[in-house]
Amino acid sequence: MHLTDRQDIEVALFTEALRKRHGYDFGQYAPASFKRRVLGLVTALHLRSVSELTERVIHDETFIHSVIERLSVPVSELFREPQTFVALRERVLPELASYPHINIWQAGCAHGEEAYSMAILLREAGMYERCQIYATDFSDAALAKAQEGIYPAREMPLYLENYRKAGGKARLQDYCTEKYDLLKMHDELRANITFANHNLVSDGVFGEMHLILCRNVLIYFTDPLQDRVLGLFRDSLVRGGYLCIGIKESLSFSGVASDFQLLSRELPVFRRTAPRNAP
Amino acid sequence: MMEACVVGASTGGVSALRSLLRGLDKGFRPSVIIVQHTATEGFNVLVDLLRDSCVLPVSEAQSREPIQPGHVYLAPPRYHLLVERQHRFALSVDERVCHVRPAADVLFQSAAEVWRERLAAVVLTGANDDGARGAALVRSLGGTLIVQDPQEAEAPEMPAAALRLAGADHVLPLNRIAPMLLKLAGRANA
Numbered sequence: 294m295h296l297t298d299r300q301d302i303e304v305a306l307f308t309e310a311l312r313k314r315h316g317y318d319f320g321q322y323a324p325a326s327f328k329r330r331v332l333g334l335v336t337a338l339h340l341r342s343v344s345e346l347t348e349r350v351i352h353d354e355t356f357i358h359s360v361i362e363r364l365s366v367p368v369s370e371l372f373r374e375p376q377t378f379v380a381l382r383e384r385v386l387p388e389l390a391s392y393p394h395i396n397i398w399q400a401g402c403a404h405g406e407e408a409y410s411m412a413i414l415l416r417e418a419g420m421y422e423r424c425q426i427y428a429t430d431f432s433d434a435a436l437a438k439a440q441e442g443i444y445p446a447r448e449m450p451l452y453l454e455n456y457r458k459a460g461g462k463a464r465l466q467d468y469c470t471e472k473y474d475l476l477k478m479h480d481e482l483r484a485n486i487t488f489a490n491h492n493l494v495s496d497g498v499f500g501e502m503h504l505i506l507c508r509n510v511l512i513y514f515t516d517p518l519q520d521r522v523l524g525l526f527r528d529s530l531v532r533g534g535y536l537c538i539g540i541k542e543s544l545s546f547s548g549v550a551s552d553f554q555l556l557s558r559e560l561p562v563f564r565r566t567a568p569r570n571a572p
Numbered sequence: 573m574m575e576a577c578v579v580g581a582s583t584g585g586v587s588a589l590r591s592l593l594r595g596l597d598k599g600f601r602p603s604v605i606i607v608q609h610t611a612t613e614g615f616n617v618l619v620d621l622l623r624d625s626c627v628l629p630v631s632e633a634q635s636r637e638p639i640q641p642g643h644v645y646l647a648p649p650r651y652h653l654l655v656e657r658q659h660r661f662a663l664s665v666d667e668r669v670c671h672v673r674p675a676a677d678v679l680f681q682s683a684a685e686v687w688r689e690r691l692a693a694v695v696l697t698g699a700n701d702d703g704a705r706g707a708a709l710v711r712s713l714g715g716t717l718i719v720q721d722p723q724e725a726e727a728p729e730m731p732a733a734a735l736r737l738a739g740a741d742h743v744l745p746l747n748r749i750a751p752m753l754l755k756l757a758g759r760a761n762a
Binding site for chain 1: 635648652654656657663664665666667678681684685712713
């Protein structure tokens with residue numbers, strides 16, 4: 294049997310171990326990218342095989358945290374895919390401005406880059422005081438890093454470029470402090486962000502949202518899990534609420550597509566049309 | 573019989589790809605899936621360029637899209653492109669491989685696992701070593717590896733790296749790669 298087929302067996306056993314031992318279900322993750330991540334984990338931890346990883350996951354109490362961190366959403370950028378922020382600024386925020394209080398859910402926040410980007414966008418629109426951002430992830434380790442809001446300074450040129458393309462109104466340096474080779478986001482950006490553990494695979498609706506951002510997370514899920522998550526988003530959104538996904542993601546292969554209306558042909562920003570909790 | 577063909581190209585790749593695609597005819601049935609490294613996000617320009625050089629339909633691969641025969645797909649900029657077992661595409665923003673995303677290694681490895689001996693991989697001009705590990709897996713799973721002759725490649729490093737790590741079934745000048753693909757696809761008198 295070829296190594297790749299033996300690895301498939303190992304990945305299946307690893308997935309089973311994570312589920313039975315720790316309650317994390319990766320069974321509905323897109324297999325090709327999940328296998329890559331698991332093999333990457335084996336390399337990063339200097340292990341010999343996925344089986345060795347499985348053994349550690351079963352017997353080592355604390356090991357699971359670093360595994361979950363590395364299997365969760367990868368690191369992002371400030372103002373990644375900047376054209377989306379232009380659309381949010383020009384098309385979505387003016388609509389949301391009519392609400393006295395605005396709930397925003399950023400699902401799959403990883404290290405928080407997107408939550409801070411959103412906070413900056415809202416500040417520049419003069420709306421941040423009225424907004425509550427719920428930034429969620431299923432990795433506690435990632436959430437702890439997101440709470441800190443510290444990023445490598447070497448990424449600054451990319452962030453600056455993104456911020457400029459996103460139509461930033463000030464200087465990005467006004468929102469963070471550069472020290473040694475690190476950038477720390479200012480505390481005031483964190484004021485209305487709640488970082489919380491939520492697993493899209495197994496957790497449910499936790500509030501009524503006006504805008505949900507979930508970019509480049511659905512690409513890692515199979516159809517049934519995508520449908521589950523999109524159903525969760527639909528049921529969380531107020532009527533007319535907005536869903537923003539990654540520029541290369543779409544709802545066209547999903548069963549909930551009819552509950553959403555595409556806002557712009559170029560960008561994956563959708564508006565919820567059907568009544569809440571509709572079948 | 574070849575069902576799919578994956579292609580990796582970097583520096584000098586655009587003109588090499590145009591020349592390669594010009595050699596494929598309307599009856600070419602395998603799916604063609606391309607990773608071209610690019611510094612910019614203006615990928616639609618590349619789709620248009622390749623469309624002009626090719627009688628087969630050309631488009632950017634979309635997340636979850638079923639892979640059609642006789643169609644040419646390009647990996648979207650800044651995303652890795654993978655093939656799933658149900659012959660559908662998957663995208664990923666996981667970290668760069670060989671400093672690039674999309675990486676030919678990621679495409680080649682996932683495609684090799686799906687198509688095995690019914691896959692051909694082509695490594696074209698490029699100034700890094702992306703594609704070499706993927707090419708090795710393609711060969712070890714019974715697929716056919718075609719490497720552009722480094723001596724005539726605009727940037728020899730990428731084909732040379734593939735040859736070093738994976739060897740090759742065919743080392744060919746650019747103008748003989750399309751005829752070889754036609755032959756592997758079972759096209760008569762190719």
